[in-house]
Amino acid sequence: MTKTLTTLLLVAGVLSGCTLAPVYERPAPPVATSFPAAPEGYAAAEVKTGETRRASEIGWREFFRDPRLQALIATSLDNNRDLRTAALRIEEARALYQVQRADLLPTVNATGGFNRSRTPALQSATGKPYVSEYFQAGAGVTSFELDFFGRVRSLSNAALSQYFATEEARRSAQISLVSEVAQAYLSERSFAEQYELAQNTLKTREYTLSLAKQRFDAGATSALDLRDNESLVAQARVSAAQLARQRAQAQNALEVLVGKPLGTIENLPAPMRLSDERIISDIPAGLPSDLLEQRPDIRQAEQLLLSANANIGAARAAFFPRITLTANAGAISPTFSSLFDSGTGAWSFAPQLVLPIFDYGRNLSNLDLTNVRKNIQIANYEKTIQTAFAEVADALVARGTLEEQVTSQEQVRNAEAARYELSTVRFRNGVASQLDQLDSQRQLFAADQALIQARQLRLNNAIDLYRSLGGGLSETGPVASADVKPAVTTQ
Numbered sequence: 001m002t003k004t005l006t007t008l009l010l011v012a013g014v015l016s017g018c019t020l021a022p023v024y025e026r027p028a029p030p031v032a033t034s035f036p037a038a039p040e041g042y043a044a045a046e047v048k049t050g051e052t053r054r055a056s057e058i059g060w061r062e063f064f065r066d067p068r069l070q071a072l073i074a075t076s077l078d079n080n081r082d083l084r085t086a087a088l089r090i091e092e093a094r095a096l097y098q099v100q101r102a103d104l105l106p107t108v109n110a111t112g113g114f115n116r117s118r119t120p121a122l123q124s125a126t127g128k129p130y131v132s133e134y135f136q137a138g139a140g141v142t143s144f145e146l147d148f149f150g151r152v153r154s155l156s157n158a159a160l161s162q163y164f165a166t167e168e169a170r171r172s173a174q175i176s177l178v179s180e181v182a183q184a185y186l187s188e189r190s191f192a193e194q195y196e197l198a199q200n201t202l203k204t205r206e207y208t209l210s211l212a213k214q215r216f217d218a219g220a221t222s223a224l225d226l227r228d229n230e231s232l233v234a235q236a237r238v239s240a241a242q243l244a245r246q247r248a249q250a251q252n253a254l255e256v257l258v259g260k261p262l263g264t265i266e267n268l269p270a271p272m273r274l275s276d277e278r279i280i281s282d283i284p285a286g287l288p289s290d291l292l293e294q295r296p297d298i299r300q301a302e303q304l305l306l307s308a309n310a311n312i313g314a315a316r317a318a319f320f321p322r323i324t325l326t327a328n329a330g331a332i333s334p335t336f337s338s339l340f341d342s343g344t345g346a347w348s349f350a351p352q353l354v355l356p357i358f359d360y361g362r363n364l365s366n367l368d369l370t371n372v373r374k375n376i377q378i379a380n381y382e383k384t385i386q387t388a389f390a391e392v393a394d395a396l397v398a399r400g401t402l403e404e405q406v407t408s409q410e411q412v413r414n415a416e417a418a419r420y421e422l423s424t425v426r427f428r429n430g431v432a433s434q435l436d437q438l439d440s441q442r443q444l445f446a447a448d449q450a451l452i453q454a455r456q457l458r459l460n461n462a463i464d465l466y467r468s469l470g471g472g473l474s475e476t477g478p479v480a481s482a483d484v485k486p487a488v489t490t491q
Contacts, residue, residue, distance in 0.1 A: 019150030019157070021143015023312025024306060030382045031288050031389040035396055042400035047281050054470030055283050056294050060178050063466055065278050067269040069185050072258050074475075076181045079259025083177050086170040093159075093166035100159040103152045106144035112137040134398065135339050137344070149320040155315030161307035168300035171243070171473055177257065178472035184254040184461050189271055190456040191247035194449055198243050201445050202236035206342065208441075209233050223435045232438060274455040281403075281462040283469060286395055291388045294470030298388055301381040301450075308374040315367040321355040387467060395465035402458040409454045413447040420444045 040044065061070055077083065116133040124130060143306060147153055212229040215221040255261055262268065292298055331344040338344065420440040426432035466472065 014464070019310070019313040020152070020316035021153045021154050021157070021310050023305045024309050027305075027378055027382060029288060029292065029385050029389075031386060033288065035285050035288060036387075036393050038397055038400040042404055046403060049280065049282050051280055051282050052284060054286060055289070055295065055466050055469035056473065058283070058466070058471055059281065059474045060472050061475050063280055063471060064182055066185075066272050067270050069182060071265060071268055072180050072185055072254070072262075073178055075260065075265055076177055076258045077174065080177055080257060082260060083170070086166075086173040090163075090166045090170055092409055093163040096359065097156070097163040103145070104147065104156055106141040106325075106333070108139055108141055110137075110139050111328070130332075134332055134334050135336045136330060138356050140328030140330075140348075141324070142326050143324045144326075146323040146325060148323060149317040150323070151314050151317035151321045154310045154317065158307045158310035158314070161303045164362050165300045165303035165307065168296040168303060171296035172300060175467055175470065175472040178468055179463050179467035181254070181257045183252065183460050184257055186274065186277075186456050186459050187461075188247060188250040188254050189274055190452055191243055191250050192271075193274060193452050195243035195247050197445070197448050197452070198236060198240040201441075202233065202240055205229070205233045205236050205441070208438075223388075223439075224458075228435060228438050232442060239445075254352060255326040274452060274459065277455075277459055278457055279459055279462045279466075281399060281458075281465070282470065283465055283471070285392060285465075285469065286475040288385075288389050288392075291385065291392070293472070295384075295388050296473075298381075301377070301384040305374070305377040305381050308370065310371045312367070312374060315363070315370040318363045318366065319356065320352050324352045324354075326350045326352070358366040391464065391468035395461055398461045399465070402454070402461050406451070406454045406458050409447070413444075413451045416440065416444040417446040440442045 037043065060073060064070055064073065113136045114133070115136070116131065118131050121127055121129045145152055209232075212221060212226050216223065216226045236296040258265075268278065286294075292302075327347070327349045329345075329347040331339050332346045333341065333344045335340040342367060419439070420443075421435040423432060423440040427434055427437045
């Protein structure tokens, strides 16, 4: 019996390495073989630093050189609840895989028991009732499936792919978190600088309004000039109020991502101005095919496709016989003291074969279901690749245009500042009216705000490119913030 049982288990182990799952073939990427070039005339505007490393090889501490931002990212990686949930999902998937994998091997249980029963006279061989009792102890295998057609192996492979997909989901969540914290921080800094600008503009306009009132009371200017000054002061108050609210909301959003109030972070460095931020913007894009290895979300989608492919093998195996094995070996004795004496040994061997004959099309429908789910995962995989390609392409085509936009906006700001100075001199000398001065003041304020926003867009685009190319997983790389002296600004 022992030799037969061993032979069956060995044969089952060999055959269980095979499955009926389709041979997996990676779908062809539904994107172009290269990324689009920069818009005509803007490629020359891109910053060239000679960077040759891929985004995945650049640690986030090297990419983000602002010490305050580095501290915020490090804190978020320890405290962000979404990332913590993603890590716990990995533990959940690992446990589910281990549960499913356990079905590949027989479960051996130790058993022990005591039985006492009364046999009535009608069923007794002696015609008299009697009471019998016995003790039993042993070990056995209950309903172990001999996986001849790979059903259990396919389910185990599906669970393993789900586990790997969860691992990739956590990596993707970390990449997203790093970029979201950086962009939230830049958003808060942008609103802070614009609010500071609005406050300074409000003070200047209030002073100008006081002078206008004095001139109006003296009859040196018209009511129109006075009302224009009052309008500009009110507009500055509106802008200051809006920016104060937006900055507070941006800080709230940043604290949610970081996972704790900024005021509780010890030794948090002072913030830098957007004009002082130095972020690597010329990361090599490589080929679209490189994204298949660099992007965790694409790898996650492929693991889910592999899981769906393995489930087809389990559905196919359901059409074939299922062979289960139940076996026990031990000892039975009427007394506990003699339970393990010679002659008390007992065993049982009960294989069972179940062959589906008529199930109202259940197995066929289940196979159709697994095929449909595989096709859904193929579509999701291709969509993930298309989304990744679009994100990289968008960041690449915006790189040169944003550099040109910032440069041009700086020229606009400088021109408006010179115009404001000239109009002020002309007004004081009586050559021009105050309307020219007020208009130039209004345009200068708008140009300053637009310049801050353009700088933020340029930095955000560099972060988008870093994230879309798979950067942000590692912290390695030289910390380039040692030689950076952050500017202290109003917080």
